Amino acid sequence: MSKASVSKPGARLRERGPAPVFAALGDRTRLRLLARLSDGQARSISALSSDTSLTRQAVTKHLHVLEEAGLVSSLRIGRESRFTYQPEPIAEARSYLDEVSAQWDDALARLRALVEDD
Amino acid sequence: MSKASVSKPGARLRERGPAPVFAALGDRTRLRLLARLSDGQARSISALSSDTSLTRQAVTKHLHVLEEAGLVSSLRIGRESRFTYQPEPIAEARSYLDEVSAQWDDALARLRALVEDD
DNA sequence: TTTTTACGCAACCAAACGGTTGCTAGTTGG
């Protein structure tokens, strides 16, 4: 048969700020894994390890880092554990960068307003 | 008088992908520094160290990490070196996240199209 | 001119990271 045990339900240790998410994104390998998973398809560890030069264990560690940051979730099905992309943290990271950009744009606008003070 | 020596002109070691930028953003302290600088005002190291519990040296290191990622630039003026926010890498990071989100959205749309195949 | 002020550099340290190897154990297909 096929027993299925959940490992990460959903929103767990959120709101420690966006830094952990950025940290998880700060690695080439992790970015590639996330890019492959961002098509919504759940994939097993060995499937994700197949096209890499790294060891399965290395990939496993990276996947757990992504999971810890909430960027993916894992579900054990039978003998394999499948990882699924989770969009929320990316959305949060995006809006954080938007805020920073917005503050910068505002500052620029104010500066221009001062210069063009005719 | 006031001798001024440049330390980071502009686009230097760009295009190693977005990972280094995310890595630089993956730290609370660095995010705070960047947030303070994102108003466009150039600030000295001691000014940026004043409202922190960290050592000036620690702040200095963080600033250099940000500089290495292109997120800030530094200019030595007299006895102090001022750091300035640089918007380009943030813009790049933003558009990268946009791409990931877009791929996810597309996948979702295709899925819905399959389900609602009346 | 003396004294602050603001930095830079170097050494050092514990902890985290990225990665590997070896071994064990549950699943599944033949």
Add this chain to the structure above:
DNA sequence: CCAACTAGCAACCGTTTGGTTGCGTAAAAA
């Protein structure tokens, strides 16, 4: 039942990271 597949766990290793302290020095203020 047995062999092959998939994964988890633990130990180990070199390097990076985040932080400190101490010291030397250029620039500005008194």
